Amino acid sequence: MFRRLLIANRGEIALRILRACRELGIETVVVYSEADRDAAYLRLAGETICVGPAPGRRSYLDVPSIISAAEIADVEAIHPGYGFLAENAHFAEVCRSCNIRFVGPSPEAIAAVGDKVRAKEIARAVGAPVIPGSPGKIASEEEALATAREIGYPVILKAAAGGGGRGMRIAHNDFSLVNGFHAARAEAEAAFRDSSLYLEKYVERPRHVEIQILADEKGTILHLGERDCTLQRRHQKLVEEAPSPAVDPELRARMGAAAIAIAKAAKYTNAGTVEFLLDPSGDFYFMEVNARIQVEHPVTEAVTGLDLVQSQIRIAAGEPLGFRQGDVQIRGHAIEARVNAEDPLENFAPSPGRIRHFIPPGGPGVRLDTHAHAGAEIPPHYDSLVAKLLVHRADRRSAISTMRRALEEFVIEGIKTTLPLHQRLFAHPDFLRGEVDTGFVERMLGSRGS
Amino acid sequence: MFRRLLIANRGEIALRILRACRELGIETVVVYSEADRDAAYLRLAGETICVGPAPGRRSYLDVPSIISAAEIADVEAIHPGYGFLAENAHFAEVCRSCNIRFVGPSPEAIAAVGDKVRAKEIARAVGAPVIPGSPGKIASEEEALATAREIGYPVILKAAAGGGGRGMRIAHNDFSLVNGFHAARAEAEAAFRDSSLYLEKYVERPRHVEIQILADEKGTILHLGERDCTLQRRHQKLVEEAPSPAVDPELRARMGAAAIAIAKAAKYTNAGTVEFLLDPSGDFYFMEVNARIQVEHPVTEAVTGLDLVQSQIRIAAGEPLGFRQGDVQIRGHAIEARVNAEDPLENFAPSPGRIRHFIPPGGPGVRLDTHAHAGAEIPPHYDSLVAKLLVHRADRRSAISTMRRALEEFVIEGIKTTLPLHQRLFAHPDFLRGEVDTGFVERMLGSRGS
Amino acid sequence: MDWKSLGRLVRFMVRQDLVEVEVEEEGKRLRVRRRDGRPAPEGGAGPGPAAAAASPVPSAAAAPAEPGIAEFRSPMVGTFYRAANPEAEPFVQPGSKVEPETVICIIEAMKVMNEVRAETAGEILEVLAENGQPVEFGQPLFRIRTG
């Protein structure tokens, strides 16, 4: 095991890694920017090193500063957390060249799964379902029709150069496809000066379901079941839960097997997440691999009883996982709510500042991961995550009850937070029934204003 | 299920019951004294009623005030928590006469187990081991010798009128018994003007191990395994854990069966605890029954996954338990540390006051039950419990690691607390090995000062 | 924030010598400021005195602390009755003169009708609780001009 490890991150995930290291008996070195100089969690570090001014690109993202800190502090390993340098193959490569263990996959594996085209090729090669579509650009109406008939309706036309919904058309039959083809071309031409389109299967009302994997460096790859992260706003996850209300053991086994096959093909090690879209009929499609610990990892920790961050460090230190797929059991139901320093009444504008009053929830079934406390300053320079409120109870209904009472207990004053949004979400009949899709939050906000 | 329930307590247990009610969808009425007027948890109540001034006997212990509050608030049930009116058979009787459900055993059961002599008779009658001793007072040296030979050495002589160690002698053989008999008589005469003595088996280096029971009103009585509460100071529990390092499944089954037999004979319902002394050879002796929810109930909640306070309320509402002994499984290891507002450097003198700075621990495996927060006032009128820090991990070693890092994270400024004592306890090699007895804490404090 | 919590908040402010409290939770916001020259809680920085112009309500005349006027608070939890029975006259009305032994109300607790006496001599100025309503310990029941 490592004697000394550097934590190249900040906020709640830096604290999470600190906790894992302290429990493993590893000395910690935590880097910080000038904006985080007074962060309370730094008190828990064995050593702290200021690596730069507030902007992330000059501190937490600055490879030479981080590596230099690792060298002067004489650490054996660096844990990057999530964000910042976590999925940076170059950084992992520099660590290797400096003889420092990067707690994560190899640079090659990061690069392989980080390139979305390559990742999809890997998935296709191992037989994992990917969203079917045209191999390249669609040159003509006839080609569009042929492809659509092959993969089946509904399909979506997307501008090759596009984004933001422009040059995009959904078609449910030949007729709407032909109309859509010409309309989308014209729109794409107008918006991007490039009329080329491609076409793929349109997944209606999908859920976002991801599989957590753990792979040691001895060749053992296991999956720890899924997390359902369907509640999102502008592709930012708000709520995550396990098990998914839409996944049964058979589907879990199939998705798990697909995730493991992809990881194996990418020579993936350490903790990782394979993201899928799940459609209402139970078909799932590979989206991408996240080559890092996820924000929402506590959901999986709760239902499996495993400590994922400790596992990451053990794996990086060369230890075998020490258990098998059959040992992984999903117990009870866990839900996480991300509490962000954002104002739901002002279109989720960031709301940094000093926390004047802070009463965290507690009691049975509640876990809170936060670097915040009464008197803490939430700086404006970084992401707005203030706290992750996790509940774990025997079943989904009890978990929701616990979440609701925990949300009501939670007092944060001085900054605006997404707590009121969560109170609405956890009282919504569609969520209670488990009948949501990735568009749910935006429809809810749209229907009654934000 | 009840529509509306009154919580006749304060502090962390009032908050604990509030949480249970909110999760069960029960409206709450919380009484408070003038000293607790500003307690933050009152904000979570459906209604609050001031029942008197600060002193407990004029507020939380004042039966007419509590009942009157229950009547004006029109509740169906009262939860007494622990302490105050929790084991008061008269209060339970008044509740019954007012047609209010008392969340606890019947007045008759409270009275039966509350009388220590009757409780021992019940235990003896069902064949549960009780500490053997003289049936009554010991009249002579000869009677002392005969009794001691019958029950076996070591024995302890105690002044019948006594207390505080005076008139008390431990004897390991006939010789020391004869000497002790005369010395103890003289001491008892001098101290209490009553020289009469009784004699019982002296349990050396005992552990305090208690069995949690749950009994519904349909006749089902189950045990939920043990809690080891051996770490005490002046008979005040400091640390509780489950499972006990000294209890194996076979012993657990025997102690559980004894506890159930006693409860059954006492017609006991609701949650309760049967306390035993466990000696180093594995023999256990009945001590007493606690006819209430215990401070340390979260330890059992963690390892069984059950919610004991919700169970209490369900039972009082007439619901059946709905599971059987075989469904109760002990998973992982849980430890609770009681954080009191006491100064370990000043002989544990109470340390009330305003909490200036408060950073609670969190993250994986940590549960915190507390009514405290930054800015909260700890009044001097009540017991000094500020927070219950609970950890739950896969095994005892991991649980201790988590406890140690959680204790280091925990910041409470403005009042003195027992956190430094816990840091010493959880680093002590004897505790780590699980080799302690009820005298351990006082020896530790004595050997290095407090 | 209901009426009762507001009362609690104000009693708290009086005892704590607070000038201003601002509460904001779940999209709701409450600020209460007392007339007082002493320091306000740190961090409670709301709009200062300049905000006075925006007051939507005509200012009521200031009521300086009136010497010799006391609040009579409930000595117990129970139901407040102004008269011995529904047909009877109230024990006291605004303007009634009372002696220490004068019964001014009844509080029913546990089916017992407890007569409550004025404990001071003076004049009832105002009745603050409603007949037949529950009252808690310490709740103001009357304003009395003493002496």
Place this chain on the structure above:
Amino acid sequence: MDWKSLGRLVRFMVRQDLVEVEVEEEGKRLRVRRRDGRPAPEGGAGPGPAAAAASPVPSAAAAPAEPGIAEFRSPMVGTFYRAANPEAEPFVQPGSKVEPETVICIIEAMKVMNEVRAETAGEILEVLAENGQPVEFGQPLFRIRTG
């Protein structure tokens, strides 16, 4: 909030000697403020834990305000060297005059020797870091009299 409740609120405020009440809920907002000339001074103890955490990290203390004297802080994390090699003379000593382009030390980061320049003209008063020791970003390295 209707007029009746408003009247009740104002009477309540008069009775409690409140200056201002402001309520805002579900898009509605109410503020009631009574006449008061005195501003609420800042500071003082309140229910809020406004006190900031004491800095857990020994921050590089700001230089006392001596006019014309500046602390030169490390522009990067690394190892501080006062000379180009172990045999060489230090780049600067206390008393050395420096120009903006004068190299005053080397900081080694990732095996690269980074020459650090004074960036100001002046005189070195004190060397605050030790040769061969690690320094963090922003750590004071020299005191310089500028100008």
